[in-house]
Amino acid sequence: MNPPTTTPMTSGRSIALPQPRGELSSAVTEILRAAPSAQPHFPEVGAADPYGDDLQLALHTCYELHYHGFEAVDPGWEWDPELLRLRGSMERLFRRALHNDVKGGNDVTQALAELLIEPIEPNDVAHYLHDEGRWWQLREYFVQRSIYHHKEGDPHAWVIPRLFGQEKASLVAVEFDEFGGGRGERLHARLYADLLAAAGLDDGYLHYVDLVPAPMLALVNMMSLFGLHRDLRGALVGQLATAEITSSPASRRMVAALDKLDAPPPCRLFYTEHVEADAVHEQVMRNDVIGSLLAREPALTESVVFGIQVTNLLEDRFTDHVLGSWRAGQSSLLKPLD
Known part of the structure; x- marks a missing residue:
């Protein structure tokens, strides 16, 4: 074959x-x-924002x-x-x-439960796009998220050799789906590239990085930070659990918005894929990854909670930036798309 x-x-x-x-x-x-041997001057970070x-x-x-x-x-x-x-x-x-x-703490059960609480007055991008969004705003959202979705699954792969037993096996199962279940054309990053192309956008890796402002960069940087530091392995597990638990309902809302805006089928496919896959991933992350990890390493409890809270913090900052820009009649990007 x-x-x-x-x-x-x-x-x-x-x-x-x-x-x-x-x-x-x-x-x-x-x-x-320059070449690494050139020994250039390295600045002080100081009081940067x-x-x-x-x-x-x-x-x-x-x-x-x-x-x-x-x-x-x-x-x-x-x-x-x-x-x-x-x-x-x-x-x-x-x-x-x-x-x-973030407030911190060690109540993982409460932190996970709060992820599924729907606000009385929804304030998220998908609801906005469904209720009053326009095609140019949807394309901007695609551009913003491309900085993450071209890497989807990659930052989390760094945590695999830092886990043991059931938590390792279960997280690999989640990653297997993110990487297309062994089929290159089903890689979630590939599906997002198809989404971009269908929306008339460039699908090149990080093509739009010069247009995407700090709130989205901070989200992606947080995942890289957690992935590259072994002492933050619990935080990365908390981040991935947050993404998987909130992804299915959020993707369902995006599908409704895409239908209303008559988006091309490849745009819809990316989100329908997450509605189905991430509903399963939610239970795997809750029980088999977090449950097994904290049974083995209870000292990581606060780190897992930290990862959950930080993900929510940065997602909220991103949402506030995007919706604040749109409601003011402005582009959410550093420069509007041509």
Whole structure:
């Protein structure tokens, strides 16, 4: 039996360095243009805004070295000790802000239960798009989310060797679905690339990074931060559980919005896939991953709660930015789409 054929995925290519947004991101992009042995000047992070465009883009650029990298950037920068020291300073600032902005605690059951509480007055993007959204706003939302969905499943793969037993096996089962169940054309990142193309957008990997503001970069950076640090493995499990538990109802709302806006079938397919798959993933994450992990390592309880709360915090910040921009009659991007 011949393997299925697919259209080459343009989103698998490396990209050019992003356009800087301040002192830190300018320094990082300039550093990466040199050879690792050049010993350039590394700036001090100082009092940068932990949620601001400059720090978040600089951090995102550093993290990308662990994914697909950049055109004309020496791969040796990935483990350069001085660049890692700069990244560590930015991470500490970001982590401190996240810890300060969530309540913390160790009640995992309550934290998970709160994920399914529907507000009396919904304030999410899908409801807005269904009730009063326009096609240009839907396309902007696709562009915003592309920064995450081109990586969907990738940050969580780093936690696999840091788990044991049932929690490892169950998380791999969830990841197997995210990666298309062994079929390249069913990769969720591939489905999102198809969504972008169907909406008349470029499906290239991180093609729109220069248009996407800090709130979405912070969400993706948080996943990379959790994935790259073993001491944050509990937080990454909490983040993934939050994504899987909230994904099915959120995707169902998006399908309704897409139907109302008469979106092409590939746009609808991406979200219907998540309605079905993530309803199953919810129970796997609750019982087999979190349950088994905390039975084995109860000391990670606060970290799991932290991951849940931080995910909600950053999703709320993203939603507030997008809806605030649209309600003011403005683009949610740094520059409107052509």
